[in-house]
Amino acid sequence: YAGKDDPTFATGEGAAWALAWFESAVPSESYVNLIPTVNGGTHESGLRAGVFEAMKSFIDHHTLLPRGVKLQQEDVCGRMSFVLSARLLDPQFQGQVKEKLNSREAVKLVSSQLRDPFEIWLNNHVEAGRAIAELSIKQALARQKSAQKVEKKKTSGVAVLPGKLSDCESEDLADNELFxxxxxxxxxxxxxxxxxxxxxxxxxxxxxxxxxxxxxxxxxxxxxxxxxxxxxxxxxxxxxxxxxxxxxxxxxxxxxxxxxxxxxxxxxxxxxxxxxxxxxxxxxxxVYVAQPPLYRVDVPAQGKKRPPRRLYALDEGELAAIRERLEKEGFKPDAIEIGRFKGLGEMNPDQLRETTMDPATRRVLPVKVRxxxxxxxxxxxxxxxxKGEASGRRAWMEEKGDSVEADV
Structure with a gap:
């Protein structure tokens, strides 16, 4: 947990955890301030990130990775089961039932508090660390072998990829994303x-x-x-x-x-x-639809315990909710800077990654037919x-026009 001198997090924020690896999948469970988060969230993303970085460092230090094998987070965490209890000063949940944590800062909080202690544990228990490493490398080899089979099916007669496509390096269908x-x-x-x-x-x-x-x-x-x-x-x-x-x-x-x-x-x-x-x-x-934010909210520092923050709002409703929450935290309205994005091209790469592309912090909607x-x-x-439905569209707009929310 964060101590009194921690410059990034409030005193007492942090996490407790138990980790285990199995040959077959075993369910995990997580909590935020003792509230069960059955749909996971950003604290679980932070745990996986911390475990992966610690494990990767251990494997590199002991030169366990075979040549040509590239380790991914799912290779290390796919067979991992955990119990995670996170503590946050101001947790933000998705929906009313609080089953999923949305707080972006929880990723960094949990990963930073977990990585070093876990890496130290691995190096103090080398035999157990090697066993986890072997299981992870086995998963990586199986994934690469599977990707090579797919590649053989698609190489014959494939069309030339578009020149403007910036393709990804991985050939694992489960992980690959096209934006x-x-x-x-x-x-x-x-x-x-x-x-x-x-x-x-x-x-x-x-x-x-x-x-x-x-x-x-x-x-x-x-x-x-x-x-x-x-x-x-x-x-x-x-x-x-x-x-x-x-x-x-x-x-x-x-x-x-x-x-x-x-x-x-x-x-x-x-x-x-x-x-x-x-x-x-x-x-x-x-198929998915990304949900980039419309507003950026810059929050000033609040003493040594609370550094400056940057929050994002999807629409007017979220912006109003953020303003209300910040007022309760003691911020004056004129101390908060609010910016409106004109488009994706106006965001710098870090903002675009955090709000729209990073799986740990982005919001995307799956597309399905009801x-x-x-x-x-x-x-x-x-x-x-x-094309032949102009009159029908006009009638529909006359009937439904008052229910449309348009950013004119």
Missing amino acids: LVEGDSAGGSAKMARNKETQAILPLRGKVQNAWEIDPDRLFANAEIHDIAVALGVDAHKADSDVDLSGLRYGKVVIMSDADVDGAHIQTLLLTLFFRHFPKLIERGH SGALQDTLKMFTLLMG
Whole structure:
């Protein structure tokens, strides 16, 4: 736990934990201020990060890693079970039932408090450390072998990847992510913010063509759609077809656009493309939408115990909640600086990584069709995206226009 002289965290903040490794998966459990967090959260991300860094240092120190093998966090933590109890001064949870921790500072808190003690323990118990290392290396070798099998299937006759694609190094489908980014400016920031190991960036120039009524045979005449399909490694298909997704190169496809009306339009056009021509990607849970924040809140230091903070708000509602919370903490409204992002390209790489790309702290929404709502979804897409539906759209907007939240 943090002591009185800790410059980053308040006295008493920290964590207690118990770790164990097994041949087969064993459930874990975590708590924040004794509140059970059954859906995990950022404190668990911090624990895994601290364990991985300590384990990697131990393996490097004892030169246990075979040549050509690259260790990833999942290799070390995939067979790990833990009990974690974190203490935070001001925890932020997702939802009313407090089942998942969202506090970004918990990642650094838990990882920093865990890493050194665990590394010392490993070096004092070398035999146990070697056993954990062997299990981790075994997982890494199995993962690389699996990736090589996939590579053999996709090498023959594969199309040349788009030149503007910044691909990731990993070939592990479970970890790989493709970000479809609005604009070259945001694409440049995303390339600097990404994890090169597992995250690929494909910048999109302008708005993708409305693909709702495009003939499948003419789909790839559009350069942007062609590049998306080639990068994914999947052919266009129909919902009722028995499509082969073995060539899929990324486990997650993340649509990343500005938090404004134009960004929402680009999201809609890309979701139209996937729903109409790549429906199995949505059905099998591969498509996500990033949620970049609209506001940045700079909070000044509050004595030696509370250094300056930077908070982010998704919308006006979150901004109001942050203001209210800071007032309760004793901050005057004029002491807090609030900035509004005009777009992703305005964020520096560190901000983009923290808010939109880092799996530990970002917010992304999985895209799925509601159970039993396929026909309703088809009708809505036809109404909104069909060329011959102008009168229907007008009637719908007249009826529903008062319920729309538009950032005009």
